[in-house]
Amino acid sequence: MKKIGFTVFMFLACILFVFPQIGQAASATSIYLDGKALDLPKNGEIQNINGNVMIPIRVVVEELGFDVNWDKKTRTVTIEQSGTVIKLTVDSSTATVNGKAVKLAAAPKLVSDTTIVPLRFIGEQTGLKVSWDNTKKSAYLITPNSGSGNGTGSGENAGSGSEAGEPEQVPDPSVDLANVGGISFANNRLMIAVDKNVTPKVFTMTGPDRIVIDLPNTKFADTFSNGQMLDETKNGYLEVTEYPDVSKVRYALFSDNPSTVRVVLDMNNAKYYEVVNENDGIIIVNLDAVAPSEPAKPGGNGKKLVVIDAGHGGKDPGAISVTGNREKDFNLAVALKVEELLKQETDIDFVLTRSSDTYPTLQDRVKIANDLDADLFISIHANSGSASASGVETYYTRSESKALANIMHKYLVQSSGLSDRGVRTASLHVTRETDMPAVLLECGYLSNKSDNALLYTEAFQDSVAAGVVEGIKEYLGMN
Ligand SMILES: [Zn+2]
Structure with a gap:
């Protein structure tokens, strides 16, 4: 199966805005897909419904090699794509991913x-590059590694509704749009x-x-295209050659209602970044920023974000x-109990992966932490083994988690009063796939x-929870 990232479907979205009347099929x-015309089913034209x-x-995702299933009874389409399951139900405006x-x-x-x-949803859930030719009423989808086509679109800045002069899409004049005057990458x-x-x-x-x-609420300044590339579909890019983390900067009018300019940094690798916005006319995304998860970093004025993961739950x-x-x-x-204690810590923000059964x-647990760029991830479990096995263990996977593991374990031993079975490594999903010390x-x-x-006494749980918080604070340099 071709591996398609989350972006592909996004581009398709913009395409939809340029179509004519509500509920009316655009003709022909x-x-x-990668230059090959797809056979559209009978009555399977692209349509514009309420903009x-x-x-x-089916025709698109099957061609991409995704598994598609249609459940007639529930009228649900299920699309599976390298571990991602998308469910769409006819007449329901809520999908699940x-x-x-x-x-x-x-x-x-x-x-x-x-x-x-909706094309927009498809665009948001895949990695296809998409563009729309309004004259030919054609959508062009390019898979990222196909090697075909180039410059027909730019990833998730999937098309904009503005290029075709769609009158219904004129932005609300009461919203005072900011102009994006220029985009550059240096240092x-x-x-x-x-x-x-x-x-x-x-x-x-x-x-x-x-x-x-x-x-949000921005557009390209009228003078933007004087200084840099901006094509008629309001897409453009900058090649970046001197910086190893970044290959390209792409930008587009991502949406015109509300009018939104989107800028995308195509990275060669994941990289910590910091957004600097002092409302002085320049928004900076700094890739040289030092990740707050590095404990050596002194102070830092931002709060630390800790994700607390209660293992298992619900059906498990x-x-x-x-x-x-x-x-x-x-x-x-x-x-x-950790949550209650963290509420007292003014310099620590926290998120629980679950707070009920x-x-x-x-x-999901990993995604919560990674999406939030959390500083730490702590998963709480209890063990099972032979009847004679007793005591506490702390596991980590990646070497960047070792310092955290050592500190957390010290407090776990102290606060539990149980025997010390040591800090151990294991390839566990949540400690392996997270981007921060876990x-x-x-x-x-x-x-x-x-x-x-x-373990089921209040006193033990209180003590362990306090130990967890003490460990977090020591690791973050807060005690
Ligand atoms: Zn467990």
Whole structure:
């Protein structure tokens, strides 16, 4: 199966805006994938419904080699793509991606026997480059590694609705748009010149690595194209050759309602960055910033962000103790006590991967931490083994987590009063796939009678929770 990143589908989205009337099929539309015309099903034209371009989903994703299943009873389309499961239901404006609800701009529709879905959603969920030719009524989709086509689009800045002069899409004049006057990259910094205060939304995407900067309520200044490339579809790019982390800077009018300029840094590798926005006319994304997760860094004025992960939950009870206690309940109880203690810490922000008896997948837990650029990830578990095994262990996977593991373990031993079974390495999903120092604490053995009896006492849980917070503070240089 071709591996398509999250970006491909995004570009398709913009295409949709240029179509004509609501609910009216555009005539003789075509979709080209890597230069090859796809056979559109009968009545499977691209359509514009309430301003959203809708494309027949099956023909595109099947051609990409994704698994597509249609459940007639629930009217649900399930698309599977290298570990990502996307579910779309006809007439429901909520889709799910790996079980998480995602709002759609428009509900998928069943037209004859063909399900059509918003192009924007497709664009957001894949890595295709997309462009739209309004004259030829054709969408061009390019897979990132196809080697075909070049410059027909620029990844997730999938087309804009502005180029075709769609009257319904004229921005609300009451919104005072800021002008983006120029975009440059120097000294390992992206610099974006704006003529009004703008609050950028910055996030990362992977496969390939990108840093995405959305600038709400902005447009390109009329003079922008004098200084740098901007084609008629309001797309352009800068090649970056002197800096090893970045290969290209792309930019586009990503949306015209609300008008949003998107700038994308195509990265050669994931990299920590800092956004500097002092409302002085220049927004900076600094790739030379020192990651706050490096404990050597003095102070820092920003708060640290800690992710607390109560292991298992919901359908997954974890280990079952000798007396029938469920590991998930212990893990959650400690996590909630850690939460209460962290609320007292003014310099630490925190996020729990779960705060009730639910089951986020391991991928969800990692994604929460990575998306938030958290500084630390602490997973709380209890162990199970032979009846005689007793004590605590701390696990990590990547070497950058070792210092955290050593400190957390010291406090775990102290606060639990149980025997020290050592700091260990193991290739565990949550400690391996996270981007920040991450540890998994095994706070005793549920298979051991005396450990088990202790673990479900309030006093033990209070003490371990306090130890976790002390460890976090020591690692972050706060105590
Ligand atoms: Zn566990």
